[in-house]
Amino acid sequence: METGRIGVFICHCGTNIAGKISIEKLMDFAKTLPFVDAVRDNKYTCSELGQSAIQETIKERNLTHVVVAACSPSMHEKTFRSTVEKAGLNRYMLSICNLREMNTWVTEDNEVSLFKAKKLLAAAVRRVVTQKPLEEEKLPVTSRVVIVGAGIAGIEASLQLANADKEVVLVEREPSIGGQMARFDKTFPTLDCAACILTPKMVDVGQHPNITLMTYSEIEEVSGVPGKYDVKIRKKARSIDEVTCTGCGICEEECPIKKIPSEFYVGLKYRKAVYKPFPQAVPQYPVIDRKNCTYFLKGKCRICEKECPAGSIDFEQEDTFINVEAGALILATGFEPFDPSNIPHYHYGEYDNVFRAIEMETILNSSGPTGGDFFLRKDGKFTDSKPKSVGIIHCVGSRDENYNPYCSRVCCMYSLKYAHLIKERTDATIYQFYIDIRAAGKGYEEFYDRLQKEGVIFIRGKPGKIIKTEKGGQEKLIVQVEDSLTQTPLHVPLDAVILSSALVSRPDAPEVANKFGIGCGSESFFRELHPKLAPVSTQVDGVFLAGACQGPKDIPDTVAQGAAAAAGALSLLSRGYIVNEPTIASIDEDLCSNCKMCISVCPYDAIVEDTEKKVAVLTASKCKGCGLCVAICPSGAIEQAYYSDDAILAEIKGIIETGKLKG
Amino acid sequence: MSSEETNGFNPTIIGFYCRWCTHAAADLAGTSRIPVSANVIGIRVPCSGRVDPSFIYDAFTKGADGVFIGGCHYGDCHYEDGNYSAFKRTKMLQKVIKEFGIEPERVRIEWISASEANKYKKTLDEFTETIRELGPLNWDKHLQERDYEKSV
Secondary structure (H helix, E strand, O other): OOOOOEEEEEEOOOOOOOOOOOHHHHHHHHHOOOOEEEEEEEOOOOOHHHHHHHHHHHHHHOOOEEEEEEOOHHHHHHHHHHHHHHOOOOOOOEEEEEOHHHHHOOOOOHHHHHHHHHHHHHHHHHHHOOOOOOOOEEEEOOOEEEEEOOOHHHHHHHHHHHHOOOEEEEEOOOOOOOOHHHHOOEEOOOOEEHHHHHHHHHHHHHHOOOEEEEOOEEEEEEEEEOOEEEEEEEEOOOOEOOOOOOOOOHHHHHOOOOOEEOOOOOOOOEEOOEEOOOOOOOOOOOEEOOOOOHHHHHOOOOHHHHHOOOOOEOOOOOOEEEEEEEOEEEEOOOEEEOOHHHOHHHOEOOEOOEEEHHHHHHHHOOOOOOOOOOOOEEOOEEOOOOOOEEEEEEEEOOOOOOOOOOOOOOHHHHHHHHHHHHHHHHOOEEEEEEOOOOOOOOOHHHHHHHHHHOOOEEEEOOOOEEEEEEEOOEEEEEEEEEEOOOOEEEEEEEOEEEEEEOEEEOOOHHHHHHHHOOOEOHHHOEOOOEOOOEOOEOOOOOEEEOHHHOOOOOHHHHHHHHHHHHHHHHHHHHHOEEEEOOOOEEEOOOOOOOOOHHHHHOOOOOEEEEOOOOEEEEOHHHOOOOOHHHHHOOOOOEEEOOOOHHHHHHHHHHHHHOOOOOO | OHHHHHOOOOOOEEEEEEOOOHHHHHHHHHHOOOOOOOOEEEEEEOOHHHOOHHHHHHHHHHOOOEEEEEEOOOOOOOOOOHHHHHHHHHHHHHHHHHHHOOOHHHEEEEEOOOOOHHHHHHHHHHHHHHHHHHOOOOHHHHHHHHHHHHHO
16 A cells, blocks of 8 residues: 655746646645645746755655646656755656646636646646656767768767767768758858858868768668667668779769759759769769669660779679667758749749749859859740849748748848849849748848848738740749738739748658657657757757757758757767666566567567566566556566556546546 | 536546657647647556556546547657557457447547647547547446445
């Protein structure tokens, strides 16, 4: 039979809880619950004051168990475990009653909310006395970090860690590192050259003795335990021997297959079948695109092999798998530009001179298809005439309930950047069709101000349609829009229209999240542990996030997050251990009937049969505490610490004995 | 509360929320201030696969009118395939309770990911309505009466 002296601490959480329910009534109710010795309230239980009140009451009343009725356990369970531990109790003699997220924030009626609060509190009080002291295990942390994605976020994280003398394995799917930023010509609001600030970092990554760079590689599988992950990496066959290749580029020059749309230049330039994605690529080795290489298609050609002075072409190369042990993992897989052809009334991909943002980055880039000049297109090809009027439509695919509800955060600013660059290079009249200009960032508002002074025309309204007409054989576009400030319907004739499209998550983000055991939030961006206080941590210990894979963000924020993720990984590696929750299963040999059902359900092979004793035996270090074996055991021989049958049944009891809500 | 006022019956529903998905969806509903049926009281479990059928039966014998289990979508289980176990077991349990005279609709299992606060709301509100339509189960009283009859 359970017994104990329970302390119940009810948090007002300012008005978040106290504004909805009567704390006084809940305290009176708490006093009627079994084994409750002390009931206290506090304005903010998580504050220094609130925590010391808990500790003082534990000592004063000689409490054995503590219930904190406050916010969600995912918020402060760890905080309060440490609080009770410091007062001499075991960390696991605490139960959190989730009054806020599960009740006062989601229940409309105050009386109903109070009633639900009583049920939740009764469950927590009933539960806490079933809890037993548990000891947390310290697992060693391998001093190596695997970083996935080598855009600016992954690059920054890699360099920070490598400079702190930690071993880094940087894995990139594409043949070169650099990510989206490598496509940009200028960056807002300073208009500094993207290549000038990015490429030196790329070179540093390529040369750093502590960084193992694995390009053209993907994560196949992640296993192991926090602190000691086993990462299986697939190194795709490059068909080039990286040891002997000097990166001279002769193979690329000689390759006869010339007209493959380049991925890096978003199809605006061609590449060969053996290619380096862009001139500043790191590493400098090319890659053979087997889908387009004549040798792989028809079995002959091999010109590159004949011409290669180093003998580095290797058609027989196969995908290889490399296993890396790592103590921390950083996901920096970035974003994907939204495809505006999803919006039929903007006719992207149909009209020659409707461009999307990522095309504009490429066009304005001096290594792009037009050397950085902006020419109009005709029948899919660039002409030599420059536009005289250009419209930029904001919020294409974002802030739009038909596509993505969120703001992509960078489109306003890059639209302003395009306006400046296009004006500089073509002297065209620029129209910005915006909903709101969001220039929240250092120097951003000033940049907006500068553009207004440069004579860019701002029309507040979201265009409903782009209509195509012809004038002298050249396409002319008419943007139909209502100026919402003057409530005037307008038809604006333009030579070219740029769609400032949203930043969206990678299509395979949910799959990647699943591999790493983390979650995806809304619109499939990776979910951080806490939106404000743990923006680069995840629910999985030792897995961190950086950059736009967590949500749309600009370069400064991405770099900051890259460094923050590196700091998170570094503190873990420097401390050298990770705490494993001891909520694992254990088997009572005397009760085991050796039916082996637990062995069949365990996902981690943590249970094996002891053939001599004829019982199931569990290896604690392999158990991750899912409780599958506990639920399936027909003999009741398996019990899980913390999530015990007793604890769960006690919660059910607490909820039901509080009675039914009166209709 | 308006719909609850129209009918005098306010069911007690026990929810088992997987800590990796549905429990997080409940938190998200909270931070997004999405009103959710107050009839469902959630219990945090490490995995939907931890839900022992005896918990569900225990809830009914103590007086619950319905039981809800929230787990991760297929392929998303934090422990590989705990949700499959939960699903199979729930389907089996639904058949068994039917033999006892308990409507199988009183047990519902649903996959609600951490980001699906709206689905969490919709499912819980809908399930509350289902149970309200089915009426009180009173399994606890039923068992007491049966035991009393046996004793006389």
